Amino acid sequence: MRELICITCPKGCHLKVDEENDYKVTGNGCPRGAIYGKKECTHPTRVVTSTVKIVGAEIERLSVKTNGDIPKEKIFDVMKELNRVVVKAPVHREDVIVSDICGTGVDLVATKDL
Amino acid sequence: MNNKYDVVVIGGGPAGLASAIAARQNGAKSVLIIERDKELGGILNQCIHNGFGLHHFKEELTGPEYAGKYIDEVDKTDIDILLDTMVIEITPDKMVYCSSSIHGYLMIQAKSIILNMGCRERTRGAIAIPGTRASGVFTAGAAQRYVNIEGYMPGKRVVILGSGDIGLIMARRMTLEGAKVLAVVEVMPYSNGLNRNIVQCLHDYDIPLYLSHTITDIVGKSRVEKVVVSKVDENRNPIKGTEMEFDCDCVLLSVGLIPENELSNELGIEMDPRTHGPIVYENMETSMEGVFASGNVVHVHDLVDFVSLESEKAGMGAGRYVSNGEVSKNRVVRTINGDNISYVVPQYVRKDNVEKSVELSFRVRRPTQQVNIVVKDGDTIIAKFKKEHVVPSEMEKVSIPKILLEKADKELVVSIEEDT
Helix, strand or coil: CEEEECCCCCCCCEEEEECCCCCEEECCCCHHHHHHHHHHHHCCEECCEEEEEEECCCCCEEEEEECCCEEHHHHHHHHHHHCCCEEECCCCCCCEEECCHHHCCCCEEECCCC | CCCEEEEEEECCCHHHHHHHHHHHHCCCCCEEEECCCCCCCHHHHHCCCEEECCCCCCCCEEHHHHHHHHHHHHHCCCCEEECCEEEEEECCCCEEEEEECCCEEEEEEEEEEEECCCEEECCHHHHCCCECCCECEEEHHHHHHHHHHHCCCCCCEEEEECCCHHHHHHHHHHHHCCCEEEEEECCCCCCCCCHHHHHHHHHHHCCCEECCEEEEEEECCCECCEEEEEEECCCCCECCCCCEEEECCEEEECCCEEECCHHHHHHCCCEECCCCEECCCCCCECCCCCEEECHHHCCCCCCHHHHHHHHHHHHHHHHHHHHHCCCCCCCEEEEEECCCEEEEECCEEEHHHCCCEEEEEEEECCCEEEEEEEEEECCEEEEEEEEEEECCCCCEEEEEEHHHHCCCCCEEEEEEEECC
16 A cells, blocks of 8 residues: 555545555545556656746746656656747737657647746 | 726736626626736746646646637637736726836726736745845746746746745746756745646656745855855754855745735725735625726736636626626624634625625645635535645645525634544
8 A cells, every 4th residue: 555645636636545455445445546657556647847948038048847747757858858948929828839749649839928 | 908997907917818808798898808918828938847737727827828828719700909008906996097107108098907916926025035236046936037028037046935836937947948957945835836846846856945045144244155054943043053055056946925905005905915906705706896906916826727707707897797786794703813824815705796605715724634714604514525634835726505605694704624
């Protein structure tokens, strides 16, 4: 039995994951907790939020996110990749900045209009 | 741009955006938002992490996305916006004086005003940490702006004082950007941040959290060179002999937020020493007729979703005020701190202005398990709510139906009773 704190929402449910029983999750307040609990014990993933350089805008940085969760161990690969990106304004929310970033199958998208 | 508006909203952050829209939808024919920054969205613009909007939009958004959705809504309306404009003074006759980079000095007459100025961070001065005045000491929010908006790193080796959410978020952010976060230091025996942030910001990156510890010295000639961290006793006094040294070039402070009320004070509205914000009625109207306030300027919230909700109430109040006039103050009850409560908002409830129910927001003084939240007037129990656990870092809310509210005559005393 592994004890976890769910990070899906600010409530922070205390989860218990039964590793011997197909990662059955108890203590979750919603279905997202069950998905998180199983994932966290099998292949943990995270959404990465960061910024990239932008030119031609009112400010210097464009905020971005991975449009889905990526394997935890790829976080720093993604951060490295971001350092190489320079975007030209205008950019709109949800525009794809890097597709399939670091071979994760997940796109990096803008989170702001600039 | 005119010089007369039904409703003038001071501040274009999440509170101002939500209250402006609600005011326009509820009877105000002309609405103006005044924002001092170059863009709308307020502090959300620098909160690039996700976790916003789960209550309000039922999806997980980043700060800029949450703001963006509201800005899109405002863009669909005829609400006027003044950016890069600083409000200098508001007077009781509802004149708003401001200075704008484009329009110069402006005098705007409002019928109703909504105060949505938000809050600001407590600084090193507010907590009096000993040591030299070396550079490299920032509030966490200032560092967040440098990194996320302006593109500067404030340091390479970092110690963070305070484990509130901004401190935790910045611990992860600095780590992702290549800095080494040596420690997060918290004077209390528990963190004031959300559990999820302790997991995904500290545990994920093996950043140690020192509870019941504080910074007792900052050392460095021109730049911070090291800090001394000591354990504290139950009275939060440092214990001699427990000193640890961290070689660092940067200290980030996440030691609390204070509502930003210079304009409110000068206007002369009644303030609450418990919240450091204006005293408000059930519809977020302040002690001055036609002046409303909502969001972090009233009391510091944990979640932006609740700022939006409260601001919709303020906007609705202002919209109705300009179309229907003043609310009757015939039957007013006051909310009061009972056991283990540090504040209650709203401070007053006009019973005649409550339609279905009134919502009370409050914070507890100390973490407690298995409790009843009890609302009383004298010996009469108005309402009782069971709760697994309450902590000071999480704002609590209870909703009292009108039918029960009618039982209250003078006061609503909110208290936490341990379930025995």
